[in-house]
Amino acid sequence: MVNNLRAYNILLEMGLRKTGSHSNRRRSLAPQAVFFLLFLSATPIEASCSFPAIFNFGDSNSDTGGFWAAFPAQRLPFGMTYFKKPAGRASDGRVIDFLAQALGLPFLSPYLQSIGSNFSHGANFATAASTVLLPNTSLFVTGISPFSLAIQFNQMNELRVRVFEMSPQDSLPSKDIFDKALYTLDIGQNDFTSNLATIGIDGDEKFLPQVASQIAWTIKELYDIGGRTFMVFNLAPIGCFPAFLTELPHNKSDLDEYGCMISYNKAVVDYNKLLKESLEQIRSQLPNASVIYVDTHSVKLELFQHPKKHGLAHGTKACCGSGGKAYNFNPQVFCGNSKIINGINVTSSACRDPQNYVSWDGIHATEAANKIITKAILNGSYFDPPFPFSQLCNFKPIH
Helix, strand or coil, rough: CCCCCCHHHHHHHHHHHHHHCCCCCCCHHHHHHHHHHHHHHCCEEEEEEEEECEEECCCCCCCCCCHHCCCCCCCCCCCCCCCCCCCCCCCCCCCCCHHHHHHCCCCCCCCCCCCCCCCCCEEECCCCCCCCCHHHCCCCHHCCCCHHHHHHHHHHHHHHHHHHHCCCCCCCCCCCCCCEEEEEECCCCCHHHHHHHHHHHHHHHHHHHHHHHHHHHHHHHHHHCCEEEEEEECCEEEEEEEEHHHHCCCHHECCCCCCEEHHHHHHHHHHHHHHHHHHHHHCCCCCCCCCEEECHHHHCCCCHHHHHHCCCEEEEEEEEEECCCCCCCCCCCCCCCCCEECCCCCCEEECCHHHHHHEECCCECCHHHHHHHHHHHCCCCCCEEECCCCCCCCCCCCC
């Protein structure tokens, strides 16, 4: 059986098996802030924000339909809360869409979507199951997307080259947008988890420095083609995810008072420290750039540990799954699927109240959780170094 700890195997079960195989750090902040404020006063835009576009790089946590544009097969109950139909998001609703809304921008079109896309306010290069490092095997063998971070950067560069070659078009960004845009990177989770069950934490930690370094190097490459403002999101506490609580080897002594796995969460913290250090190193090489480490890990950990404090009811239990009990996650039947197991038809269906859950399908967040996470980001208290986000943007309310 394919290693179903790979994040995208969940998405494979949603349809690809049927269609495929069956189955001093503030040194550069002031000049940047001045530049943005000058731009804001000289060129008012509808968004009332210094960022006229977002270019996003990532995996299923921020994919708005890229993977499903390449391999169309997504089905309900994905998208049930906001879109009322599958919308290419690994959630019941919105993901990075909340950030776009807050900046007064339209939802980001996936770069791979050929029908109905509009890139005038940015593009989303994220695809579900993407990794930072180049995959060394096929999607249909491992469930890892072929669109790694290096490929996503190449797509970004190609878009920019084409914009400069072509005459202005309504569906394309303007030539002056690239140095004013916000560049977001939310990727690395699949690098961390894909082999975790087989090689363990010690084996995982041997190559994670390469992951952090590659993210930093990609920022350097984006800087070289005009990028100036970067937000890099760290990794979530995977030791609290229903899927990993079900599948990763551990014993009761490894569970903390909130039901999360201590050892795996510690490994995530160690990686996040590596990522932060890598960003600090690359920051010193990029004059007039803002490279911001965004600690979404702390926000997500808080949600898993104290869901009721934030208006939620369930932390480590999935909304869409089967089996009930503590985690409601069955690795044999992923969200939205049915399967005959021991002569019994088992269906993984969605709960009626996803707004009360942190976890959507055992490995991805619900729209409700994503909204809370975005509001925390907009608050600015999870940035390192500090960044005057709220001064540069008159945020729109997100509902």
